[in-house]
Amino acid sequence: MTDDQRHDRRRGIRSRVAFVGSASVAGAGFGAATSLVNALSHSQADLGSRAYTTGGWSVAEIMSVVLDSGWAWAGLAVVVGWLVTRSGELLPVASARGAGAGVLALLAAVAAYSVVDTVRGGSSFPWYESEPTLWWIAALVLGGPLGAVGACVRRPGAVGLLATLTVPVGAAVQMAVLPPGRNEVVEAIGQVVVWTAAAAFMGVVVMRFVLVERRRRAAARLTA
Template sequence: MTRLVVILVQALAVGAGFGAATSLVNAVSHNSADLESSAYTTSGWSAAEIVSVLLDSGWAWAGLAVAAGWLLTRAEGSRRAAPAQGAAAGVLALLAATAAYSVADTIRSGGPWYESQQPVWWVAGVIFGAPLGAVGACVRRPGAIGLFARLTVPVGAAVQMVVLPPGRNEVVETIGKTIVWTGAAASIGFVVVRFLQERRRRSVTAD
C-alpha cells in the first residue's frame, strides 16, 4: 500500500513537471519567434518551437497519462495493476500537468492561476486521463491486451499527424511530422518485434 501511494505521488510529480516544462518551452519558443517578419512567419522555425509543438500536442499529453498508469505496474514488483488504479493515476497526472502549466503561465503573465486555462482542459484531464491511465496499467500484460496498450501512444501520435498536424507554417509542420512519424514507426516496430519474439519463446517453452 505504501509503495502504491509513493507511485501515485510520483505520477503527480511527473505530471506537474511535464506541465511546467511545456509552459516553459512554449514561452522560450514565443520569445524567440520573430512574428513581425514575413519570412519567419511563412518558413521560419527554431529548435525551441519544434520542442514546443511536440510537447504541447495531444499525443504527448495522452502519453503522460499512459505513463502514469504504467508506473503502477512497478508497485510491489507486480506486472499487473488494476485498470481502476491506472485510471486514477492518469487523471491525477493530467490534472497535475494542467495545474502546473497554469501556474507557470501565471508566473509569466500574472493573474489567478486557475483562470489561465479554460475549464475544458480540466474536464478533458478527467475524461481522457481515466481510460488512458487504465491503458497504461495494461502495458506490461502479456498477449493482445498488452500489445494494444503498448501501441496506443505511437499509433495515436501517427494518426494525429494526419488529422491535426502541429505547427504554424509548412516548415514547422513538416519537421514535426517527420520527427513524430519516425519515432512512431520505430516504436511500433520495436513493440511488434518484441511481442512476436516473446510469443515464439513461450511457444517453444510450451513444446
C-alpha cells in the same frame, strides 16, 4: 491492533503516498516543462518578419509542437498508468490504479502549466483561471481511460501489445490528420520527427512481441 497489522497499515499508507506523489510529480513536471518550452519558442520567434512567419522555424518551436500536442498529453496519462502498476497484478486492480494515476497526472499537468504560465506572464488572475475549463474537464474525463490503457501495457499477449502501441499510433494519426504548427514548415518538420520516432518505437515493440511469442510457443511445445 497487532504489530503485523500496524506494519501492514503503515506500508499501505506509504504505498498510497508514493502512488499519489509519483503521479502528481510526473504530471507537474510535464506541464511545467511544456509551458517553459512554449515560452522559449515564442521568445525565439521573429513574428515581425514575413519570411519567418511563413517559413521560419526553430528547435524550440519543434519541441513545443511535440510536447504541446494532444497525443503527448494523452501519452502522459498512459505512461504514468504503466509506471504505477506492477506485473502480475489482477487486471481490475491494475486498471483502477492506472486510471487514478492517469487522472492525477493530467490534473497536475494542467495545474503546473497554468501556474507557470501565470507566473511567467505576470497575470493578475488566479492561476486556475489561466487555462480554459475544458482542459480541467478533459483531464478528469480522459485521464482514467488513458491511465487504464497504460496499466494494460504489462499484460501478456495481444492486450499488452495493443496497449503499448496506443501512444505511437495516436501520435502518428494526429500528425497526419491535425498536425500542429504555426506554418507548413513547422508542421512538416514536426510530422517527420513524430512519424520517425513512432515508426521506430512500433518496430521495436512488434519485433520484441514476435520474439517473446516464439519463445513462449517453443517452450509450450517442449513441455507438451
